[in-house]
Amino acid sequence: MLIDYKNVNIYHDDVHILNDVVFHVDEGEFIYIIGKVGSGKSSLLKTIYCELDIESGCEKAEVLGRDLMKIKRKEIPALRKEMGIIFQDFQLLHDRTVEENLKFVLKSTGWKSKSDINARIDEVLDAVEMSEKKYSMPHELSGGEQQRIAIARAILNKPKIIIADEPTGNLDPDTANNIICLLKQISCTGTAIVMTTHNISMLNKYPGIVYCCKDGSLNDITKDYNKIDLAEE
């Protein structure tokens, strides 16, 4: 199991955000986290990549074999290296080309060989169908293209999990559709995708496991998500 949370409590300072969270992720799973604004979706994701601490006393909080209640600060970069993280606002470096954005990540995660670096960059750009934009600057790309590059960056180190916080939040419906389709294809290669979204129409189009944050709880609603009024979420 890649993520194993049992009765995890999530706080911001003293404010309780989610109670008794039970959350599991296995290889290749495609997981949506839905819920209203402020319901705790991003907070849950932040615990997974250790931006938000999990306090001791929970039953189990494991990500990629690490116990998040015991993990040390210095161990966090190695854990993050094993996951890809994608944000709504892409977060590319705007002072350099697409190729240099990708090279920067590879070099800072220990890649040394120039030929390996170049080959991996070509592979990921091909995977997201952006080979032609290798030498473009981020500002020369559309929002959807920038998100594709952010996905290329996230898969550089062949992560076991991709965490995506509203990856289609800034995109028009067609472009959003393409991005979810791309993430779905990536999940078919064995990488688990955990994604927050307000884009409920995708849930039918690209089925997956659906969790909902509501009233301080996280519930697996996969079996009945189309029976509840998702227009509210």
Ligand SMILES: Nc1ncnc2c1ncn2[C@@H]1O[C@H](COP(=O)(O)OP(=O)(O)OP(=O)(O)O)[C@@H](O)[C@H]1O
């Ligand atoms: N850094 C912070 N410090 C204190 N409280 C925070 C912090 N970040 C978020 N919160 C609070 O935690 C709650 C959950 O926020 P979170 O961002 O997880 O919600 P969300 O479901 O992701 O919302 P959205 O759909 O708007 O992204 C909100 O009440 C928010 O105000």
